[in-house]
Amino acid sequence: MEALKTDQEYIFHCRKWLSKTEDDKQMIRELPAEGLDISRSLPIVKYIVDVYTENKIGAGTDGNIFINIYGECGDTGVRPLEYSLKNQVDNFIIEAVSLKLIRKVRIGRDGIGAGSGWFSNKVVVHQEDGRYEPTTFICDSTDVDVHLKIFGEKVTRDKIQLITSKNIKSKYERGQSDRFTIDCYDLGKIEHTLIGHNGKIIGARWFLNWIEIDVPKRRELYRF
Template sequence: RFLTSRRAPREQPVAPFSYGQKGGTYYFPCQRWLAIEEDDGQIVRELVPVDEAFVKKDSENDGQSLATLGLEQKAKSTTYTVKVKTGDKKNAGTDANVFITLYGSKDDTGIVSLKASKINKNKFERGKIDEFTVESVDIGDLKKIKIGHDNKGNSNGWFLEWVEIDAPSLGQCLKFPCGRWLDKSEDDGAIERIIFPAGLQTTEYIPFVPYEITVYTSNIFGAGTDADVFIVLYGSDGICTQQKSLCLNKREQRMYFERNSVNQFIVELEDVGDVIEKIRIGHKGGGLNSGWHLDHVTVRRLLPNGK
C-alpha cells in the first residue's frame, strides 16, 4: 500500500533518485518510507523507472506530479500478504532474524527480511501467527518459497508450521505447509527450507485492482480526527468492495486526517468496474477527537488500456 500526506509530521519520504548511464537517465521515484515503524514496515524497496518528463514537470509544479505516480507504479508491482505460523511446541519460537524469498515463473523477490509484523510486537512466538507485507515487481506465478533465519539470538531454533501468501492483484492465496524445525540441533539441522504450495489448499478469486484514494479534510476548527476511517466503493449492478480501513494502525490514525490536510492512499480492492457510482466513507468512532469534518474525496483507477 502506498500513502502520502501533504502535512507529514516528520521529514518527507525519500526523494526521487536518478541513475545516469550512456544513452539516457533513468528516474526511480520512491516517496515512501524505508523504516520498520512506518508505512508497511519494509526497509528495502524495488523501484520502477518513470519517464523523464514527469520529473521535469515535478520540478515545475512543486512536487505534485510525482505524487500522482503511485497508482501507475502500483500497477507494475505485486503486494503479497505473508502470514507465518509458528508451531505450538516447546521452544518453537525464535529470536533470530527471519527472511523469505518468493520464487515466481519469471523472477524472484530476492531476500526479504520479515521485520515488522502487523499483528504481534514480539514476532515468531510459540503458537502465534504473524503477518507481513512483501512488495515486488512482477515475478509471475508463485512457484515456491525459501524461508529461514540467521541463527542469531539466545533462542534461535524455530519450528515453522506453515506460510500463507495472499496476492490480491493475482487473485490467489497459497498455503505452504512446513511442519518442521529450522534448528541446527533438531531434525536435519537445516535453518533454511524450500517449500512448495499445497495445491489442494490454494484459493483463487477475482483479482483486485489498485485505487488511488485522496481524502481532503476541511479547514475549520476541530475538523481533524484520530478515528479509524474506512471506505467502500460502489460500481454498477450492485457491485461493491469490502469495507477497507485506510490506516494500518492507531499510529497512522493519529498522523493523518488532520485539519486542512490532504492524504493519499493507494489500496487494492475488488474491481467494481469502470464506473464508480458512489462511495461510503466514515469512521468507527471511539476515543478522543473522533469527530471529523470531511471536505471531499477523489478516487482514481487505471482502466484496462492503462489510462
C-alpha cells in the same frame, strides 16, 4: 540511473520513507524503472504472507527471520520479517513488482540470539487484490547438502554426501523417500548412524522421519 553503453537514463521513483517508524515502517523498497524505452512500468503489488509457527516446545524464535518469494517474473529478494512465537500465525505485507504466479519461497532465520531454532509449519502467500489464488508451502523439506556416516562393528564408513537420488530428481521433499546406493567394504553389523546437513542456506531446516539401510550381501535391513 544512466546506462553507459546506451546513454539511456532510467528513473526510479520512491516517494516513501525507508524507516521503521514512518509510513508503513518498511526499510526495503522495490522501485520499477521508468524511461523512454519503457512503455509501461511494472506494477507494484502487495503480497500477504502468513507464517505459521508449530505448537511445539522451543518452536518460536527471537532470531531474525527472512523470506524470499519466487514467481514467474523473478523474486522479491531477501526480506526481513519480525519475530515468530510458538503456536502463532504471523501476518506480513511485502510490496514488490508483480511476480505473477508464485512458484516457491525460501524462508529461514540467521541463528543469532537465544532461541534461534525455529519450527515453522507452513507459509501461505497471496496477492492482496486477489488476482491469484493463495499459495501454500509446507515447511518440512530442505535444499542443503545432506551427509551420512555409518558406524559398523568392524569399521566406520566416513561421511558420505547423499547427492544423487536413484528414484527422485528433487531430493528431500515433503512426503517422499529418497534412495541412494553406497559402495563400501564390509562394515559388519551396523550399530548406529549419524546424519545431518551443512546448513549453508540461511534457515535450512529438515524434518526427517527415519532411515533404512539395506545390505543385500548380508541379507540385513536396518531402520533408524
